[in-house]
Amino acid sequence: MESYLSILVGLYFAGSVFLLLSQSLIRVLIGIALLGNAVNLLIFTAGRITRGVPPIVPDGLKAASSSIANPLPQALILTAIVISFALFAFVLVLTYRAYEATGTDNTSKMRVAEPTETIRLPEGY
Amino acid sequence: MQTTNTEGAMLQTATATIDWLIIAPVVTPLVAAAVLIIFRRSVSLHPLLTLLALGFNIFASYLLLMRVQAEGPLAMTMGNWLPPFGISFVADLLGAILTLTSSVAVFCVALYGMGDASSRERRFGFYPLILTLLVGVNGSFLTGDIFNLYVWFEVFVISSFGLIVLGGTTKQLDGAVKYCFLTLVATTMFLIATGYLYGLYGTLNMADLSKIIGPLPFQGPLVVVSCLYLLAFAMKAAAFPLYFWLPASYHTPKIAVSALFAGLLTKVGVYALIRTFTIVLPPAGQSWLMEVMFYVGVLTMIAGALGAVAQTELRRLFSFLLVASIGFLLVGLSLGTEAALSATIFYMVHSILVMCGLFLLAGLLFSYRGSLDLRTLSGVNKDIPLLSGLFLLLVFMASGFPPFSGFWPKLMLISETMQQEAYLGTGTIIFSSFLSIIALGRAYAFACWRPAVDAAQPLIEGQKNSLNGFVRLQFLPLILLLLVATAIGILPGILFDFTTGGAKGLLDSSAYIAAVFGGAQ
Numbered sequence: 001m002e003s004y005l006s007i008l009v010g011l012y013f014a015g016s017v018f019l020l021l022s023q024s025l026i027r028v029l030i031g032i033a034l035l036g037n038a039v040n041l042l043i044f045t046a047g048r049i050t051r052g053v054p055p056i057v058p059d060g061l062k063a064a065s066s067s068i069a070n071p072l073p074q075a076l077i078l079t080a081i082v083i084s085f086a087l088f089a090f091v092l093v094l095t096y097r098a099y100e101a102t103g104t105d106n107t108s109k110m111r112v113a114e115p116t117e118t119i120r121l122p123e124g125y
Numbered sequence: 126m127q128t129t130n131t132e133g134a135m136l137q138t139a140t141a142t143i144d145w146l147i148i149a150p151v152v153t154p155l156v157a158a159a160v161l162i163i164f165r166r167s168v169s170l171h172p173l174l175t176l177l178a179l180g181f182n183i184f185a186s187y188l189l190l191m192r193v194q195a196e197g198p199l200a201m202t203m204g205n206w207l208p209p210f211g212i213s214f215v216a217d218l219l220g221a222i223l224t225l226t227s228s229v230a231v232f233c234v235a236l237y238g239m240g241d242a243s244s245r246e247r248r249f250g251f252y253p254l255i256l257t258l259l260v261g262v263n264g265s266f267l268t269g270d271i272f273n274l275y276v277w278f279e280v281f282v283i284s285s286f287g288l289i290v291l292g293g294t295t296k297q298l299d300g301a302v303k304y305c306f307l308t309l310v311a312t313t314m315f316l317i318a319t320g321y322l323y324g325l326y327g328t329l330n331m332a333d334l335s336k337i338i339g340p341l342p343f344q345g346p347l348v349v350v351s352c353l354y355l356l357a358f359a360m361k362a363a364a365f366p367l368y369f370w371l372p373a374s375y376h377t378p379k380i381a382v383s384a385l386f387a388g389l390l391t392k393v394g395v396y397a398l399i400r401t402f403t404i405v406l407p408p409a410g411q412s413w414l415m416e417v418m419f420y421v422g423v424l425t426m427i428a429g430a431l432g433a434v435a436q437t438e439l440r441r442l443f444s445f446l447l448v449a450s451i452g453f454l455l456v457g458l459s460l461g462t463e464a465a466l467s468a469t470i471f472y473m474v475h476s477i478l479v480m481c482g483l484f485l486l487a488g489l490l491f492s493y494r495g496s497l498d499l500r501t502l503s504g505v506n507k508d509i510p511l512l513s514g515l516f517l518l519l520v521f522m523a524s525g526f527p528p529f530s531g532f533w534p535k536l537m538l539i540s541e542t543m544q545q546e547a548y549l550g551t552g553t554i555i556f557s558s559f560l561s562i563i564a565l566g567r568a569y570a571f572a573c574w575r576p577a578v579d580a581a582q583p584l585i586e587g588q589k590n591s592l593n594g595f596v597r598l599q600f601l602p603l604i605l606l607l608l609v610a611t612a613i614g615i616l617p618g619i620l621f622d623f624t625t626g627g628a629k630g631l632l633d634s635s636a637y638i639a640a641v642f643g644g645a646q
Contacts, residue, residue, distance in 0.1 A: 020310065032306070032313075035310070036313065039317050042317060043320035043323065046321060046323060046324025046325075047323065047324065048324075073323070076320070076323070079276060080316060083276070083279045084313075086283060087282070087283060087309055090283065090286050090305070091305050091306065091309065094286075094298065094301055094302060097298055098301070101295040107302075107303075110302065110303075112295050112299040113296050113297075113299040113300040113303075113373055113376070113377050114372075119437045119500070121437050121500065122571075125571070125575040125576075125578075
């Protein structure tokens with residue numbers, strides 16, 4: 001099971017890197033969303049996959065009697081999902097505002113902060 | 126500190142009151158930020174409450190530093206789950222020094238913000254955001270769990286996103302797009318590496334990882350994880366060739382925000398590199414990766430210094446100098462000896478204060494002259510001699526003249542590179558300092574000595590009126606920063622004791638591990 005998931009994670013990463021390298025901000029955004037999911041799946045796979053044994057310790061015991069699914073990767077992913085969701089929402093709005101303000105979503109045409117013309121300083125005064 | 130009876134994996138007694146000191150530098154600004162958000166509309170309260178909280182924070186960080194110096198690393202366990210299960214907070218000398226320094230820097234920026242942030246910007250959360258930024262930064266310095274470090278990274282990253290767009294001009298949005306996307310990719314790399322680390326070793330506690338990885342050979346998946354960490358943190362720290370986002374964005378936000386970013390954010394990236402490549406992944410046997418880091422550092426220094434010489438906008442010039450200083454830190458870390466690490470920590474403290482100072486200075490110049498373009502910025506020496514003097518002082522500090530704070534770490538690292546026969550490092554440090562002197566000296570000559578040129582933009586009437594009340598007050602944070610930096614320069618021995626101790630603690634992680642596991646073993 002882990003090997004199939006690893007291949008899937010690889011595909012996710014390939015897709016997201018392809019989109020991240022684009023000049024169009026919308027594609028980059030989708031790439032970011034895909035990247036976040038790729039990482040979550042990666043952590044899930046790296047934490048080993050166990051079927052159908054919920055990590056619950058029975059009453060009166062201090063540890064589970066049989067082997068259980070690892071709850072930690074799930075906790076990590078939950079944290080990562082919340083964080084990446086918040087950041088993605090922010091970046092989505094930011095991209096829209098930047099598109100409104102600069103009139104383009106092409107990154108190589110967004111040169112307001114870094115003008116392209118060469119400015120020379122006076123050589124003396 | 127946990128000398129209590131333990132049953133199973135839980136700590137049964139309450140934490141001793143004094144141990145709460147470890148999380149005070151994180152909790153104080155967090156509570157203050159929450160209070161400010163509750164009183165969102167009463168913006169006149171914000172500066173005072175912020176300064177009170179930050180003042181307390183400096184005090185708490187100072188007490189923490191003194192305690193760590195006296196007793197060695199301190200650890201605290203969250204939720205009473207014993208390590209490696211629970212999240213640990215560990216204050217060692219490196220973390221404690223940086224916590225104190227960053228608290229001082231944020232205090233100065235908050236003071237500067239009193240005159241700089243309009244009531245509209247305050248309503249949009251200027252003060253709560255700089256407080257949560259400090260929460261994230263201090264949390265990063267003090268946490269002992271690598272996933273928790275990721276969470277603190279995200280805390281300050283989201284705060285910085287909020288701060289960088291505060292004001293919402295087109296230029297800011299343009300810079301913010303580059304900053305935000307690059308930061309997102311960098312933190313995702315960090316998360317990937319952390320996921321692998323957990324898959325490999327089944328733990329995320331730094332002390333536990335240090336115990337497990339220490340004896341392992343540097344090969345296989347460990348190499349992948351190390352390279353990913355290097356890539357992620359180098360991106361956050363703005364190292365060559367991943368630094369282009371920094372000069373593209375740091376000159377766009379409000380000046381107080383620029384100063385905060387320049388002082389703190391890249392340093393957290395470097396801090397994470399130091400922590401990862403000493404405690405978490407002990408450097409034994411990974412010499413070729415350290416060599417890569419050395420060359421990255423060398424190239425960063427050259428690229429930053431050359432970029433600084435080519436700039437005509439003052440804040441972009443300072444941004445490139447910031448990049449050059451990151452290169453210096455990377456070279457220090459890559460050598461990995463006690464003296465080199467000590468110089469690195471020393472330079473980090475210096476760089477936080479001086480970079481913050483340079484940007485605050487740019488803010489003062491802007492409020493008097495209305496421009497930071499070196500083609501028109503002129504005549505400062507005649508009109509505002511105090512500002513010109515402070516600028517000159519900062520030029521000396523940033524280029525590392527004795528007896529100021531930049532000189533000592535440079536001296537230490539130059540002698541260490543010669544002892545390690547890394548002559549390329551020696552040459553680059555000198556060459557890059559020389560270029561910085563040219564860039565800063567020229568900027569100073571144009572801005573201050575040159576008589577006012579005709580093209581100089583006159584101040585807009587409204588700006589002039591808003592100046593009078595606050596401008597004098599705004600000198601205060603800059604002078605405060607310069608006083609601290611000068612004191613460090615004149616009495617380097619005090620800081621040197623701390624940085625040497627910090628470097629020792631990084632090279633021999635046994636005290637760190639013992640503090641985390643404490644009575645549990």
